[in-house]
Amino acid sequence: MENFSFYSPTCFVFGRDTENEAGAYVKRFGGSKVLIHYGGGSVVRSGLLDRVKESLEKEGISYSLLGGVKPNPRSGLVYEGIELCKKEGIDFVLAVGGGSVIDSSKAIAAGTLYDGDFWDFYQGKHIEKALPVGTVLTIAAAGSEGSGDSVITKEEGMYKRGAGSDAIRPKFSILNPALTETLPAYQTAAGITDIMAHLYERYLTNSAEVEVTDRLIEGLLLTMIHEGPRVIADPHNYEARANIMWAGTVAHNNICGVGRSQDWNSHNIEHELSALYDCAHGAGLAVTMPAVFTYQMNHNVMRFAQVATRVWGCQMDFAHPEITAKAGIEAFRSFLISLGMPKNLEELGGKEEDIPKLVEVLCHGDGRKGTISGFVTLDETDCEKIYRMML
Amino acid sequence: MENFSFYSPTCFVFGRDTENEAGAYVKRFGGSKVLIHYGGGSVVRSGLLDRVKESLEKEGISYSLLGGVKPNPRSGLVYEGIELCKKEGIDFVLAVGGGSVIDSSKAIAAGTLYDGDFWDFYQGKHIEKALPVGTVLTIAAAGSEGSGDSVITKEEGMYKRGAGSDAIRPKFSILNPALTETLPAYQTAAGITDIMAHLYERYLTNSAEVEVTDRLIEGLLLTMIHEGPRVIADPHNYEARANIMWAGTVAHNNICGVGRSQDWNSHNIEHELSALYDCAHGAGLAVTMPAVFTYQMNHNVMRFAQVATRVWGCQMDFAHPEITAKAGIEAFRSFLISLGMPKNLEELGGKEEDIPKLVEVLCHGDGRKGTISGFVTLDETDCEKIYRMML
Numbered sequence: 001m002e003n004f005s006f007y008s009p010t011c012f013v014f015g016r017d018t019e020n021e022a023g024a025y026v027k028r029f030g031g032s033k034v035l036i037h038y039g040g041g042s043v044v045r046s047g048l049l050d051r052v053k054e055s056l057e058k059e060g061i062s063y064s065l066l067g068g069v070k071p072n073p074r075s076g077l078v079y080e081g082i083e084l085c086k087k088e089g090i091d092f093v094l095a096v097g098g099g100s101v102i103d104s105s106k107a108i109a110a111g112t113l114y115d116g117d118f119w120d121f122y123q124g125k126h127i128e129k130a131l132p133v134g135t136v137l138t139i140a141a142a143g144s145e146g147s148g149d150s151v152i153t154k155e156e157g158m159y160k161r162g163a164g165s166d167a168i169r170p171k172f173s174i175l176n177p178a179l180t181e182t183l184p185a186y187q188t189a190a191g192i193t194d195i196m197a198h199l200y201e202r203y204l205t206n207s208a209e210v211e212v213t214d215r216l217i218e219g220l221l222l223t224m225i226h227e228g229p230r231v232i233a234d235p236h237n238y239e240a241r242a243n244i245m246w247a248g249t250v251a252h253n254n255i256c257g258v259g260r261s262q263d264w265n266s267h268n269i270e271h272e273l274s275a276l277y278d279c280a281h282g283a284g285l286a287v288t289m290p291a292v293f294t295y296q297m298n299h300n301v302m303r304f305a306q307v308a309t310r311v312w313g314c315q316m317d318f319a320h321p322e323i324t325a326k327a328g329i330e331a332f333r334s335f336l337i338s339l340g341m342p343k344n345l346e347e348l349g350g351k352e353e354d355i356p357k358l359v360e361v362l363c364h365g366d367g368r369k370g371t372i373s374g375f376v377t378l379d380e381t382d383c384e385k386i387y388r389m390m391l
Numbered sequence: 392m393e394n395f396s397f398y399s400p401t402c403f404v405f406g407r408d409t410e411n412e413a414g415a416y417v418k419r420f421g422g423s424k425v426l427i428h429y430g431g432g433s434v435v436r437s438g439l440l441d442r443v444k445e446s447l448e449k450e451g452i453s454y455s456l457l458g459g460v461k462p463n464p465r466s467g468l469v470y471e472g473i474e475l476c477k478k479e480g481i482d483f484v485l486a487v488g489g490g491s492v493i494d495s496s497k498a499i500a501a502g503t504l505y506d507g508d509f510w511d512f513y514q515g516k517h518i519e520k521a522l523p524v525g526t527v528l529t530i531a532a533a534g535s536e537g538s539g540d541s542v543i544t545k546e547e548g549m550y551k552r553g554a555g556s557d558a559i560r561p562k563f564s565i566l567n568p569a570l571t572e573t574l575p576a577y578q579t580a581a582g583i584t585d586i587m588a589h590l591y592e593r594y595l596t597n598s599a600e601v602e603v604t605d606r607l608i609e610g611l612l613l614t615m616i617h618e619g620p621r622v623i624a625d626p627h628n629y630e631a632r633a634n635i636m637w638a639g640t641v642a643h644n645n646i647c648g649v650g651r652s653q654d655w656n657s658h659n660i661e662h663e664l665s666a667l668y669d670c671a672h673g674a675g676l677a678v679t680m681p682a683v684f685t686y687q688m689n690h691n692v693m694r695f696a697q698v699a700t701r702v703w704g705c706q707m708d709f710a711h712p713e714i715t716a717k718a719g720i721e722a723f724r725s726f727l728i729s730l731g732m733p734k735n736l737e738e739l740g741g742k743e744e745d746i747p748k749l750v751e752v753l754c755h756g757d758g759r760k761g762t763i764s765g766f767v768t769l770d771e772t773d774c775e776k777i778y779r780m781m782l
Binding site: 001002003004005006007008009010011012013014015016018177208209210211212215216218219220222223226227238239242243246247250255258259 | 393395398399401406600601602609611646650
């Protein structure tokens with residue numbers, strides 16, 4: 001196991017009606033003038049935004065509002081939010097929404113305390129400080145509520161890039177599974193896929209012998225396999241929603257990723273799909289992962305055979321472990337399709353003729369030098385083959 | 392799933408040589424005048440204490456020393472530590488040792504900022520504030536390095552009681568698995584047993600449908616089953632030590648215990664054994680748990696059958712689940728004995744004629760009213776039967 005430090009100081013407040021405590025938690029963590037950042041109509045229509053505003057008012061906390069965050073959040077609104085925060089003297093950013101809203105909030109929080117262009121952080125500059133961020137989560141998926149990560153898309157060039165720092169970890173995150181009951185089945189399934197991707201990306205390691213991390217990841221994958229079909233069958237199954245929501249947080253606060261290398265090739269390859277086609281990130285991952293895993297399988301067959309037997313119930317073929325490994329990937333693919341996820345590029349809205357452009361942006365965009373690197377280092381030829389496997 | 396909040400703001404610093412960073416972390420968390428609290432000779436002989444002192448000196452941090460913590464730490468030394476902290480104007484308590492040293496440090500940290508008798512906290516008064524605590528861990532067992540809990544034994548009456556509060560959660564914990572390589576095999580095995588007990592106590596719940604928590608616990612139990620024999624066979628197996636140490640922390644920072652009821656009957660029943668016989672807590676648990684589980688099994692046979700099949704590899708007997716349930720308990724008992732743990736009260740140094748006294752202190756000591764309550768509520772008759780099952 002490699003040396004590591006693990007620091008997850010977020011206070012998680014979980015359960016029914018907990019959004020009414022937002023004001024009290026903003027106060028506890030020192031906020032007095034809040035930017036409430038959110039997406040579109042659903043948090044307004046459902047009354048959630050009003051309940052959050054009310055809980056702030058009850059504590060005598062003033063606030064400004066900035067809505068309009070879109071999936072795959074854009075830099076334009078981040079610049080707008082930074083300007084607003086500076087002008088209004090905002091001292092706390094409260095995200096009310098899903099991963100896109102939270103990621104946008106983190107970018108605003110970091111950019112407000114920075115004199116340069118916030119995009120520097122998404123090109124590798126370390127975030128030293130940021131306004132405190134809190135979240136009221138409305139979809140189980142991105143894990144951003146418990147992570148120090150943020151992904152933003154820059155309009156010029158449609159680059160989708162990430163930044164990470166303990167400085168942007170939320171001070172608190174309010175998780176009420178009941179808020180996710182009204183999500184369309186497709187979004188719920190995309191969230192489940194994203195959570196499973198966060199687990200697989202941490203499972204595909206080149207460091208041996210971290211049994212504890214393997215076992216934690218396998219336990220969370222088994223949870224998703226149990227709860228996924230239950231929540232698709234009955235969107236009002238609170239217990240299933242609750243298990244998925246908490247698993248989504250634990251899957252990405254990195255307690256399942258310490259002390260060893262991780263992959264993230266699937267995420268990087270997918271990011272170009274959702275940037276170009278504006279598809280749901282989870283849906284893109286459902287198409288991307290089986291292709292990437294199949295392509296990467298021979299790099300460490302036993303790792304794929306292990307997850308196949310421990311998680312997918314495959315029988316280990318000791319004479320031909322590659323058969324077991326492949327069976328596990330196919331079981332995962334079938335599971336995602338059974339939840340309603342797309343099975344190929346076309347169903348995502350993608351086109352074969354875009355592949356050269358996808359490869360170009362992936363491997364050369366925004367400072368990259370012809371490869372991406374994770375479980376395996378992939379060059380342009382590899383990436384083109386992988387995109388073609390998605391057809 | 393019941394509503395909960397989960398807050399684990401401890402910064403975990405894991406890996407080889409990390410004890411040399413103690414001074415830097417004390418500084419980061421605001422300490423300027425430190426009480427170094429420790430046990431006996433081994434941290435002195437091994438040079439660990441000197442390395443920690445040196446790392447404080449490098450940061451220009453002054454310190455006082457208080458050694459002498461014994462296993463099952465006593466209130467006497469806590470009173471002494473509180474007096475010392477008040478006299479010297481200490482602003483940070485650094486525990487260098489195992490669970491006993493850390494628990495004693497937490498008690499001193501809370502008592503220093505309290506005008507009354509610190510024992511009030513161990514009789515149910517909530518700890519509102521405490522000096523910040525940091526730890527350099529030397530044994531994987533108690534999980535105190537990541538928890539808000541502390542257990543102290545009061546000399547008058549030999550009452551062993553616990554207190555818990557976020558205020559006494561360590562600010563940082565330094566975990567270097569190599570420091571545990573010199574532990575005697577018996578202590579290593581007792582630590583493994585304690586870690587597994589923390590998992591089982593959280594598994595034995597009366598709340599249904601928290602699949603995610605079941606799966607995380609099962610994953611950590613499987614880790615212990617894999618790593619336990621490896622470390623007993625080769626005490627210098629760093630990877631096995633590392634897996635056990637990190638599993639021990641995750642097992643008890645309560646990420647495996649949120650959103651549902653827990654048990655803790657085994658811990659309570661064992662506490663009287665280690666208080667009276669001064670045996671290792673883990674060794675006491677090795678004798679206690681199989682008896683308690685067998686006694687409690689019929690309260691929820693399927694829960695025991697689940698852990699038997701998922702963790703111990705037992706075949707599910709669908710016609711007679713109680714056979715599977717019992718097989719799982721016996722597999723656990725055999726595993727503990729294979730690690731070198733005692734199998735009955737006699738091997739712990741206990742005597743049959745003490746049983747009435749054990750029951751009396753357990754059920755009536757220190758304010759209890761004839762019962763203890765966990766997975767099942769147990770009265771004096773139940774507890775006597777359980778102690779007799781250990782003969």
